[in-house]
Amino acid sequence: xxxxxxxxxxxxxxxxxxVDMHDRLAMTLQEDLTExxxxxxxxxxxxxxxxxxxxxxxxGRMLGHIAAMSRILDAETVVVGMRxxxxxxxxELGLSLPGIRTSLNVEKGMDxxxxxxxxxxxxxxxxxxxxxxx
Amino acid sequence: MKPKPTNNLAEIVNDREAEILNDWIELQxxxxxxxxxxxxxxxxxxxxxxxxxxxxxxxxxxxxxxxNAPTWESAxxxxxxxxxxRARQGFTPSETATFVFSLKRPLIRTLDKEGxxxxxxxxxxxxxxxxxxxxxxxxxxxxEELIQKQxxxxxxxxxxxxxxxxxxxxxxxxxxxDSERTQVVMESLLQSIVDSGAAIAIIDxxxxxxxxxxxxxxxxxxxxxxxxMGAECIISGIRPQIAATxxxxxxxxxxxxxxxxxxxxxxxxxxxxxxxxQRGRRKSGQEATYGTDSDS
Numbered sequence: 001x002x003x004x005x006x007x008x009x010x011x012x013x014x015x016x017x018x019v020d021m022h023d024r025l026a027m028t029l030q031e032d033l034t035e036x037x038x039x040x041x042x043x044x045x046x047x048x049x050x051x052x053x054x055x056x057x058x059x060g061r062m063l064g065h066i067a068a069m070s071r072i073l074d075a076e077t078v079v080v081g082m083r084x085x086x087x088x089x090x091x092e093l094g095l096s097l098p099g100i101r102t103s104l105n106v107e108k109g110m111d112x113x114x115x116x117x118x119x120x121x122x123x124x125x126x127x128x129x130x131x132x133x134x
Numbered sequence: 135m136k137p138k139p140t141n142n143l144a145e146i147v148n149d150r151e152a153e154i155l156n157d158w159i160e161l162q163x164x165x166x167x168x169x170x171x172x173x174x175x176x177x178x179x180x181x182x183x184x185x186x187x188x189x190x191x192x193x194x195x196x197x198x199x200x201x202n203a204p205t206w207e208s209a210x211x212x213x214x215x216x217x218x219x220r221a222r223q224g225f226t227p228s229e230t231a232t233f234v235f236s237l238k239r240p241l242i243r244t245l246d247k248e249g250x251x252x253x254x255x256x257x258x259x260x261x262x263x264x265x266x267x268x269x270x271x272x273x274x275x276x277x278e279e280l281i282q283k284q285x286x287x288x289x290x291x292x293x294x295x296x297x298x299x300x301x302x303x304x305x306x307x308x309x310x311x312d313s314e315r316t317q318v319v320m321e322s323l324l325q326s327i328v329d330s331g332a333a334i335a336i337i338d339x340x341x342x343x344x345x346x347x348x349x350x351x352x353x354x355x356x357x358x359x360x361x362x363m364g365a366e367c368i369i370s371g372i373r374p375q376i377a378a379t380x381x382x383x384x385x386x387x388x389x390x391x392x393x394x395x396x397x398x399x400x401x402x403x404x405x406x407x408x409x410x411x412q413r414g415r416r417k418s419g420q421e422a423t424y425g426t427d428s429d430s
Contacts, residue, residue, distance in 0.1 A: 084324030
């Protein structure tokens with residue numbers, strides 16, 4: 001079955017969506033990603049959608065769910081590279097994806113993840129995080 | 135049976151062309167719609183002569199009822215150019231149409247003298263009416279084109295996206311925001327964000343006369359779309375009255391950073407992108423330098 005590869009880069013996971021997202025593929029990605037976050041002890045997830053021409057309401061919601069789930073597993077999610085047309089469409093659909101962090105490109109997205117990580121690790125969350133993974 | 139009198143007509147027009155032309159120009163000169171301030175005698179003469187020649191060719195073809203026929207093409211073209219140029223010069227449509235209608239009198243007088251029968255004269259009148267209406271149509275069309283062109287230009291002019299600093303864009307909005315303009319603004323802003331890789335966009339609404347719920351909604355849409363692409367927006371240039379209006383209308387703007395002036399917004403944007411501006415201390419030509427702090 002078709003799957004979207006999830007790459008591990010240090011403590012972050014990198015997902016680059018290169019094919020048209022259909023609903024089934026999105027569900028699979030969601031399951032794979034949550035499992036991978038746990039098994040790889042990931043602290044951040046970066047989803048690159050720069051090659052997506054179409055993002056419908058389902059995929060938009062799914063991105064929101066991934067972000068929410070990752071947060072529960074203590075990983076930040078950044079969606080990067082959304083095209084102008086896609087952004088306009090999502091806004092017109094009434095989906096402004098409030099729970100998701102966004103960035104212009106992969107490089108800036110990585111910066112954002114690192115910064116979020118630094119802020120987190122200086123906070124009180126460090127000890128409790130280890131327990132969440134078990 | 136028809137070609138016989140028609141050829142006759144064409145012959146008469148051909149033979150008496152100079153006479154008709156003189157009569158016609160004389161009549162145009164004397165009329166109130168002459169507009170000597172807009173068109174010189176020489177141009178008038180040239181226009182009249184060209185059109186009469188094309189008219190004669192049209193009549194000679196024998197097609198006296200349908201001016202859309204290919205044989206009338208040169209006459210239509212001449213009238214088209216004439217109407218367009220006169221529209222630009224500031225003639226009114228009736229003044230332009232009178233150019234054609236005024237040909238009736240000298241033409242019919244001449245034809246009548248030659249003993250052309252009433253039916254033929256009637257045909258000529260209808261024909262000239264059609265040509266006159268054509269000038270009005272073209273006049274209208276060229277005006278509409280002009281208006282559309284200006285609308286497009288205004289739309290383009292009023293939505294500039296300027297780069298203020300490394301990674302900081304500014305969008306000074308001028309005029310009322312409607313749905314169509316919001317679309318243009320949004321598209322050009324998002325495209326500029328992609329092109330320049332900017333992290334912050336300042337939307338300055340100093341030039342927006344009123345902010346109602348609709349305008350606010352359009353602004354929020356633009357900001358949401360920019361955020362989806364990974365850029366943050368700051369709204370600046372909110373005048374006191376507009377702040378009051380926004381509060382009275384109950385518009386929710388608290389998810390957006392707002393600043394009173396563009397300068398404040400710019401200062402915040404610099405801070406957010408970890409950049410500073412320093413005043414040059416020495417006499418050297420440099421007025422200001424900027425440095426980007428490395429990410430800690």
